[in-house]
Every structure is written in structure tokens, then in C-alpha cells.
Amino acid sequence: MRGIRGFLARLVDIVLIVGGAIAASHIRFEDLTQIRGDGAFITFSVAFALVAFPAFGLYESWRGRSLLRLAGQVSIAWLVVQASGLVLMFSLHRTDFISRLWFAYWTATAGGALITSRLLVHAVLRSVRYAGLNLRNVAVLGVGVHCREVVNKLMAAPASGFRASAIFDTQPDGGAAPNGVPLFDDFGEFAEHIRGNGVREIWLALPLSEASTTLHFVDEFRNDLVNIRFIPDVRSMALFECSVIDLIGAPAISLVASPLPARAILQKEIFDRVFAALALIALLPLLVMIAVMVKCSSRGPVFFTQYRKGADGRVFKIYKFRTMRPHAEKTGVVTQATKGDPRITRVGALLRRTSLDELPQFFNVLRGEMSVVGPRPHAIEHDEFYQKVINGYIHRYRIKPGITGWAQVNGFRGETDRVEKMQMRVEHDLYYLRNWSFALDMRIVMTTVVKGLVSSNAY
Structure with a gap:
């Protein structure tokens, strides 16, 4: 199923890129037959897009992630494709065949179409998820208040595509569990529930001091096909809202740093x-x-x-x-x-x-x-x-x-x-x-x- 979705997504992108070029020709020349030698450029751009778009993660699942960031990634990827096409055409001495105004129209039209198509898909998926469909069950293991906050955020954002299906609080503080979500206090029963109900997403809402619990849980599910994600509780150490950045090729959590990106x-x-x-x-x-x-x-x-x-x-x-x-x-x-x-x-x-x-x-x-x-x-x-x-x-x-x-x-x-x-x-x-x-x-x-x-x- 995932392979079919990926193929259809690529096919739609090809149609939008070629359609954008034809629309740009119509705007520039007021004649659909005036593409002329630019057909080679269109072919190169389609080929570059099929290579570059996966590299920018445009065909990966964006479930629960920022749509603004997705739009930015699409824009950057498309500009890289167009720049690569220009360099190649220049190397082949074919730039004389390209209308600069047509190229600008094409870049803007196709870029807008690529972004709009993804936003429309997400809008449809959002409606479907609000209706209770296409949701991915998530089991949350955590400590006290932080654990409940993560679950509450999950329940408050059904459009993200996730649904809390089980909670295991390693240090319960007497707080009420969210309505409708099973609460476990036995690790074995929690693990059995995950395997028995086909849960494929596990979030560890633990403080950094609970490293042994994290290792124990990861070891328990080392032979299961589940996604395990770590959402650390760093409120006691962080002055501002934490963010994860790429630092010399490794993910780093900013505990005390400038809060403004x-x-x-x-x-x-x-x-x-x-x-x-x-x-x-x-x-x-x-x-x-x-x-x-x-x-x-x-x-x-x-x-x-x-x-x-x-x-x-x-x-x-x-x-x-x-x-x-x-x-x-x-x-x-x-x-x-x-x-x-x-x-x-x-x-x-x-x-x-x-x-x-x-x-x-x-x-x-x-x-x-x-x-x-x-x-x-x-x-x-x-x-x-x-x-x-x-x-x-x-x-x-x-x-x-x-x-x-x-x-x-x-x-x-x-x-x-x-x-x-x-x-x-x-x-x-x-x-x-x-x-x-x-x-x-x-x-x-x-x-x-x-x-x-x-x-x-x-x-």
C-alpha cells in the first residue's frame, strides 16, 4: 500500500511540473504550441525532481509534523531542481532556447501547485482523522504530570493522525488518567496490550534520569516492529521551550540557549x-x-x-x-x-x-x-x-x-x-x-x- 501511495505521489508531482510548464507557456506566449526547445528542460527537471524530492523527505509521512515546514521543504526542493536544470542547460549551451520570463512563470506556477497539492491532501486527511479514521495508535510510557500532558496533547490534536491507546505511568502521583485511555501499572500487562492490539507507535515521556527504564523498554521491544520515540521531560533543567537541532551531524536538545530561532x-x-x-x-x-x-x-x-x-x-x-x-x-x-x-x-x-x-x-x-x-x-x-x-x-x-x-x-x-x-x-x-x-x-x-x-x- 505504501509503495502505491509513493508511486501516485510521484506521478502527481510529474503531472504538476509538466502542467506548470504548459501553463507558463500559455501565459508567456498565449499559445500552447510555443514550448519549443524548452521540452528538454522540462524533461531534465522531472528527472531531477524524482531524485531530489525523496532526498528532501517529501514522500515520507508528515503525520503530526508542521505543515509550514513541509511547505518550506517543498519550496527548497523545487528551487534546487530548477537551479540544477539551469546549470545543466547552461553546460549544454542550450540556454538560448529558454525564455527567462517563461522560466520564472513555470517555477512559480509549478512550485505553487506542488505546495497546494500537499496542503489539500493534508486537509482531506485532517477531515478523515477528525472522523476517527486513519489514526495510528500510540502507547505512552512516562512519569506523572509529563506523561499526562503528552497524552492530553495527543487527545487534543486528532488531526495529527495519532490516538492514545494505552498509558503506563512508572511513578503515578494520583492524578486522573485521561478518559477512555487504559491505564496500566504492570509492565508485563502493558507490553502484552501493545502486542495484542497491534500498537505500532510507542512514546517514552520520561525524564533524562530514567535512562535505565528507557533501556529496559527498548530492550523489551527490540524484536518487535514498532516505532519507539523519546519525548524527554527536561522542564526542571530547561529555561525556555526546548528544541532539537542538528549539531555536527548529531541531534542536540537546547536546554539553555536563545529561544528565538x-x-x-x-x-x-x-x-x-x-x-x-x-x-x-x-x-x-x-x-x-x-x-x-x-x-x-x-x-x-x-x-x-x-x-x-x-x-x-x-x-x-x-x-x-x-x-x-x-x-x-x-x-x-x-x-x-x-x-x-x-x-x-x-x-x-x-x-x-x-x-x-x-x-x-x-x-x-x-x-x-x-x-x-x-x-x-x-x-x-x-x-x-x-x-x-x-x-x-x-x-x-x-x-x-x-x-x-x-x-x-x-x-x-x-x-x-x-x-x-x-x-x-x-x-x-x-x-x-x-x-x-x-x-x-x-x-x-x-x-x-x-x-x-x-x-x-x-x-
Whole structure:
């Protein structure tokens, strides 16, 4: 059956690739007979696709896996096929026969068709699985809460194609088992149930400390044709949600590392530079007016500069409009502004209350030292103190600090005269890191613009 499905999938891909080429010819030449010498290119691409697509795993089961990732894999595989075809045609000196516009139409049309066909197949399978068909039974062996969470996730996602059929909890904590799923406390009975009911999928939801249990279970089923997958419980060690990466050819679980993938960092980088450039252009008259007001308010420079820590602890110089009269501080001491602080000028009080003193930090964003949204940077002296007394404080610097952040739009800004205040700020920063999305960044930016400029806590 699997061989037939694989053959049909390949046949559909061939039809879509050839059909895309014909459609591109019709769009480009408005005549289906105008394929001409491009027929050789189409043949090469079909042959390359039959070789490359399996290498990218496009004909493997995507049960329970990300559709977004599947679309990405299809796109990459198709682009590799087209690039290989171009190289071959160039080597054979046949590029003169190819219309560049036709090639672009073909690549886009066939690529879109290849992705759409797979999404349609998954949509049909999703409906079938919601109806209780085409499901693969899964037996889960685990410990306490983590075991029940894995089973609950299985039951909450029937479209994934998996169904929990048995549970074996090695250390039951009295928690209720999910309804309708048999719960075993005897290993022999659990193993007999797996073999007697044709279960072909076994998930081990165990902590890393249960290595002996894992080895014992794998050894028990070494002669059975079952898939055994390990879903480790690493919550006690991991600060952020764990991910598995390929590291020098070996799978590695990230326990404590940057929670933002490279794709997310690139998105933020592009948004930051564009937003900062547009903001500086739009705000130029306001910046000039504030600079004049600061200069007239008291003696001293227009800008206040101070060293702060950026991403990965790299030190940079932050820019603000000066809001205080020039004064001397003891070496290694930074005194926070307090309510009614005599050092603050009248203009400075207005700037601090409305956060307009932070606007020059768009220059830091443009320089790549800060982000528009992220944990607010603190004075280095404060960093050294708080990272000793607040758990997880230093992980705020896994990403670039921001002009605004989740803590600030939730009211945690201004003076931190008690450790508890800083604790709440750090908790919000870590929440932001765990739950980052581009939509969350946009929400924070809009909240800052609409109601986040004025705060009673800023003075």
C-alpha cells in the first residue's frame, strides 16, 4: 500500500511540473504550441525532481509534523531542481532556447501547485482523522504530570493522525488518567496490550534520569516492529521551550540557549532597521525641537550617554536626551531617579514622563545595538547586582535590548526601589522571550504608541 501511495505521489508531482510548464507557456506566449526547445528542460527537471524530492523527505509521512515546514521543504526542493536544470542547460549551451520570463512563470506556477497539492491532501486527511479514521495508535510510557500532558496533547490534536491507546505511568502521583485511555501499572500487562492490539507507535515521556527504564523498554521491544520515540521531560533543567537541532551531524536538545530561532532574529533585524530609519525621518522636527529645549533648560550636553549590556552581554553606549543637571556620581554607583528628584530639570521631567527622552535610542537600533522591542537595558552596575539576587535575570540578554518591551507596556517601568519590582519586570521579560512572535512585537509597539508614552511610574 505504501509503495502505491509513493508511486501516485510521484506521478502527481510529474503531472504538476509538466502542467506548470504548459501553463507558463500559455501565459508567456498565449499559445500552447510555443514550448519549443524548452521540452528538454522540462524533461531534465522531472528527472531531477524524482531524485531530489525523496532526498528532501517529501514522500515520507508528515503525520503530526508542521505543515509550514513541509511547505518550506517543498519550496527548497523545487528551487534546487530548477537551479540544477539551469546549470545543466547552461553546460549544454542550450540556454538560448529558454525564455527567462517563461522560466520564472513555470517555477512559480509549478512550485505553487506542488505546495497546494500537499496542503489539500493534508486537509482531506485532517477531515478523515477528525472522523476517527486513519489514526495510528500510540502507547505512552512516562512519569506523572509529563506523561499526562503528552497524552492530553495527543487527545487534543486528532488531526495529527495519532490516538492514545494505552498509558503506563512508572511513578503515578494520583492524578486522573485521561478518559477512555487504559491505564496500566504492570509492565508485563502493558507490553502484552501493545502486542495484542497491534500498537505500532510507542512514546517514552520520561525524564533524562530514567535512562535505565528507557533501556529496559527498548530492550523489551527490540524484536518487535514498532516505532519507539523519546519525548524527554527536561522542564526542571530547561529555561525556555526546548528544541532539537542538528549539531555536527548529531541531534542536540537546547536546554539553555536563545529561544528565538534564526528566522525570528532575521525578522526582527529587518523590522528594526526599517522602523528605526522611518521613525528618525518622521520624528526629525521633534528631535530638533527637543534638543533645543534640553540645551536651553540647563548647562550641559544635549545627549546623555551611558554604557549598557546588549545581546550576549556585549557592551554598547546608549543615547538619551539629557533630563538632569550635570552632577558627579561615585565610581561604580548609579543613583536612580526618584520622585521629586532635584537633579531633574523641568524639561527633563516632561521628557521622562512621556518617554520622549528615549527617542535617540532609534540611533542605537539603526546601529544594530538595540531592537525596537525587547527587554529594557539597565545600567551595568544594576546588572551586576540583580543577576546575583534574581533568578534568570541574565537571560534577558539572550536578545537585543529594546526601546520598549512587554514589561513596560504592562506598567513595570521607572524606579525599581524594591527587588520585588525588578523581579516582576524580569518575569515579564522572560515571558516575552518564551512567547515571542512578530504579532506580539506589533502589539507592544501599538500599545506603546497608543497608551504607553505616559506613565505615573516614570519620573
